[in-house]
């Protein structure tokens with residue numbers, strides 16, 4: 156979702172801005188633009204569609220300079236058009252603004268500025284910000300650039316990450332944030348600002364994240380940060396923890412495929428250094444709670460969105476099964492507004508790959524407001540959620556470029572499975588059972604490597620079914636969240652309607668959908684209830700439906716009753732969800748490819764959703 160980049164230094168800004176926008180393409184957007192300061196004037200260039208279009212247009216754009224800002228827009232206010240793409244210039248072209256977020260009181264501001272004879276050329280909320288900055292400049296031209304922006308922001312309701320440049324203040328970019336990420340990539344004689352570290356990683360590994368309510372004045376050789384209320388800020392420099400190669404395709408046709416294939420390595424990274432010396436339990440250096448404190452936890456609450464929500468749901472099954480602690484899982488967007496009753500000794504976790512999802516962040520704040528300890532599971536070091544939680548666990552999955560989560564999802568369930576083990580060992584799991592659990596987890600990289608070999612058989616199945624328009628995903632217990640994730644992947648990647656249900660729920664409604672045009676994917680790796688699942692498969696077949704089954708034993712009945720069978724290794728139930736999801740990721744990937752979809756950048760989706 157919307158990306159911001161800005162450059163101030165000695166080099167030509169255009170190329171760096173476009174490169175930064177390309178690096179953020181994975182987040183999802185519908186138009187792009189840049190503005191540069193050339194010989195005392197601001198010039199902008201915008202295009203609808205891919206950054207590639209902007210890059211092509213830029214070859215004929217004859218304005219250059221060492222200071223500029225750029226943006227990829229995901230439309231909220233106003234249609235997808237060049238007119239509405241950012242940067243937005245103030246009336247008179249003194250200021251240019253790029254903005255992520257939503258200005259809620261923009262209509263009032265627009266009415267006020269229209270009265271003052273300001274002209275507007277777009278339908279966006281952002282243009283009001285550009286003109287309001289100009290208005291404050293006109294009122295008090297003697298103020299510094301940062302003071303003018305600060306005064307403006309005091310009148311803004313809503314959320315923002317902004318970068319502002321000006322022809323009046325030609326050696327400075329001002330940036331500010333409220334609920335929308337922004338960072339400064341600190342270079343030598345240059346600084347690059349961005350909403351995502353991917354845009355700066357080629358130029359520097361040193362980043363400073365802005366916190367909510369902070370404003371920074373960035374020049375080529377220095378920067379200063381204060382709060383909007385002019386208080387001093389402790390500047391903390393972070394080192395980026397992922398590899399530049401995470402951003403490259405390395406020979407793969409798509410990031411999604413590359414990231415599916417990386418999973419054995421990613422899972423290993425999630426576990427590295429996280430087993431106790433006796434080999435019977437897990438430990439997390441980032442969780443500051445002692446066993447005594449963990450013992451007092453009566454209930455867990457997980458808040459998350461999208462795939463992370465499904466990972467939490469799988470975690471619930473594992474934690475409740477092994478640690479016998481009740482777990483609630485809430486969509487963060489629901490939790491933030493619904494005033495959920497919480498038991499006293501509830502430990503809250505927020506789970507977010509990006510660490511920036513606004514609903515998850517709001518759920519975090521809500522839980523903290525109510526006095527609960529909130530821990531985080533996130534992939535991005537230094538992200539807003541990582542900084543706002545009391546403590547937490549990093550996934551170390553590397554940068555995930557595919558919009559639809561794959562490797563980050565697998566790493567989240569791996570961590571949640573380890574959490575189930577840790578809590579179980581504190582409660583009633585004996586050392587032998589703990590040892591077996593640890594051995595199962597340690598076997599995951601090798602087992603997932605085996606499952607990757609199913610890529611070709613899955614592609615062949617996809618070739619048979621890719622034109623179908625109706626898919627049901629069915630799984631029992633911890634496989635139910637995996638069914639949900641499989642259906643979500645198909646929707647996201649291939650734009651096919653897919654639903655997921657606990658297998659036995661099929662007969663309570665979804666069975667009405669079954670005809671010879673329905674494909675049912677059974678995740679039948681939950682061996683305790685195989686006979687029941689077999690009955691459900693027969694019910695589908697009796698109504699002409701097609702059955703694809705993911706199984707983990709060589710029972711003859713599978714071949715007899717199912718149209719397609721994919722066999723994966725039988726594993727410890729604590730790691731079963733992790734291994735069972737991989738075939739579904741491949742399935743969505745191949746169906747998406749066969750239907751001609753842009754699997755890395757699915758339509759309408761954003762990698763991290765930073766607006767409500």
Ligand code: G6P
Nearest residue numbers: 460461462463507508509512560
């Ligand atoms: C968006 C993405 C999903 C992701 C969800 C939560 O909707 O398209 O793939 O699962 O956000 O993201 P998070 O970064 O909080 O895990």
